[in-house]
Amino acid sequence: MLKKNIILTGFMGTGKSTLGRLLAEQLDYDFIDTDNLIEARIGQSIAELFKEQGEAAFRKLEENLVQELALQQGLVISTGGGLVLNPKNVDVFKQSGQIICLTATPVEILERVSAQQHTRPLLQEKDPLSKIKELLAQRSPVYSQFQQLSTSGKAPQELITRLRELTCES
Numbered sequence: 001m002l003k004k005n006i007i008l009t010g011f012m013g014t015g016k017s018t019l020g021r022l023l024a025e026q027l028d029y030d031f032i033d034t035d036n037l038i039e040a041r042i043g044q045s046i047a048e049l050f051k052e053q054g055e056a057a058f059r060k061l062e063e064n065l066v067q068e069l070a071l072q073q074g075l076v077i078s079t080g081g082g083l084v085l086n087p088k089n090v091d092v093f094k095q096s097g098q099i100i101c102l103t104a105t106p107v108e109i110l111e112r113v114s115a116q117q118h119t120r121p122l123l124q125e126k127d128p129l130s131k132i133k134e135l136l137a138q139r140s141p142v143y144s145q146f147q148q149l150s151t152s153g154k155a156p157q158e159l160i161t162r163l164r165e166l167t168c169e170s
């Protein structure tokens with residue numbers, strides 16, 4: 001049976017990796033976190049890559065990975081928060097499965113990322129909450145094209161049930 005990919009996107013700290021891993025487990029799909037896979041392959045953290053080669057080098061690796069993953073089936077893929085800003089990535093992923101965008105309030109995003117804020121090069125700011133709001137405003141036209149699921153104040157299992165309904169994989 002064809003198992004279309006399920007792609008979870010959305011801003012940093014919206015729960016993509018946590019929920020993606022759980023969803024994959026429950027559906028018996030393979031789980032891919034694009035950031036983790038890129039880091040494993042280059043043997044370097046994304047923060048280091050940004051510092052040494054710049055954001056454009058990272059975005060190119062993301063684009064190559066999207067092409068590769070879209071050829072596979074039965075994957076739950078959690079994307080880095082900026083991956084869908086490249087319309088090519090969106091087109092390719094749309095053909096391989098269903099894209100769902102997770103959302104959360106800026107305050108909740110900050111709470112979730114603050115423990116590992118250093119791993120997010122785009123949030124290395126004196127006032128990360130303002131930066132989060134600014135990036136969310138910039139990106140909202142892109143994120144809003146996808147089906148949305150708010151993760152603020154909700155328990156993981158409740159969200160997994162909702163994701164299974166949205167993807168008709170209940």
Ligand code: S3P
Pocket residue numbers: 010011012013016035046079080081082083119120121122
């Ligand atoms: C980014 C989000 C990060 C990571 C990189 C850039 C972004 O992933 O890909 O730091 O542009 O929003 P997470 O959304 O998994 O934190």
